[in-house]
């Protein structure tokens with residue numbers, strides 16, 4: 513498979529230049545195999561799953577359940593019933609806060625949240641804390657963007673009920689010590705909710721090996737269509753959770769005066785599902801495994817080294833987080849230049865990168881900055897992309913009239 517041929521969008525010209533797409537942490541592009549698979553579903557198998565006895569509806573149901581099994585294998589869940597389909601990572605994390613937090617957290621309980629969390633992994637817990645009189649304790653990273661064992665040991669106490677942590681922060685890009693956190697959390701009797709939105713496309717995510725209780729990610733950051741996400745949960749834990757939405761397809765029985773929920777995972781999958789997105793996610797997993805996760809990691813690692821080495825050579829560039837354990841993401845500022853100006857200049861050269869607070873405002877405050885730029889990698893990026901980016905980056909200050 514030639515990767516270039518799979519991603520037609522990368523042949524698009526931006527501002528008369530070849531598109532260099534370095535905003536993969538926001539969303540990835542889609543290989544042809546994923547798009548073909550979605551079209552095949554809609555042209556051959558589309559019906560409302562779980563609702564018809566006719567053959568077509570059965571095929572749609574099969575597609576829905578086969579995709580679930582594929583996801584379960586991909587993240588090494590013990591059973592496919594531990595995989596809940598959601599719209600995206602945000603919905604999955606909200607489902608945990610509502611379905612678990614609002615049920616099992618009370619006054620004086622503590623929720624440990626990393627300060628680098630994406631708003632989607634933080635705000636739902638802030639809301640639970642406010643509603644329940646619980647306390648949030650934040651984990652703070654060291655200057656290399658790492659959560660030290662000392663910090664983890666001090667923040668997780670016998671009062672801790674939940675620890676919310678990203679596998680990789682979408683700003684710092686450093687792989688967090690999830691297993692260690694899980695060890696401390698479990699010793700304290702707390703559960704670990706992992707946000708693997710960023711890690712899922714870059715490194716192996718094995719929920720059993722990481723020993724997390726719940727985990728969430730979006731399909732669209734790993735080459736699948738938008739509108740499909742996943743919540744993984746240990747089945748006993750899922751069974752202790754309430755649904756976030758009620759209605760069609762998620763109940764066992766309804767009478768005028770009573771109702772009972774369906775078993776998991778259907779209890780959480782209210783209404784008509786995005787089966788097209790789910791088969792797209794299945795195809796995206798096929799795509800990733802066809803290339804090989806280790807090969808993807810190696811390729812991205814090489815690009816990361818080139819980018820970091822090049823950026824470290826330039827004066828006036830601040831990089832957030834150290835180099836060690838970094839995957840997929842580099843956030844930075846060019847001194848005295850607003851990130852939006854950097855992004856605009858980059859765009860004029862066909863380079864798509866992100867500038868802003870990256871849905872991580874508390875982290876921006878902790879770092880003492882308002883916003884920053886971010887480049888993020890995917891399998892289709894090339895050495896040439898990185899060299900072009902470095903070339904433009906080295907010119908930014910001069911273009912802004914600030915000398916070199």
Ligand SMILES: *Cc1c(COP(=O)(O)O)cnc(C)c1O
Pocket residue numbers: 537538600601602603630632633678680681682707709710730
């Ligand atoms: C993108 C992202 C999210 C939210 O994903 P959505 O698809 O927008 O719901 C959550 N956490 C992290 C770390 C992310 O990068």
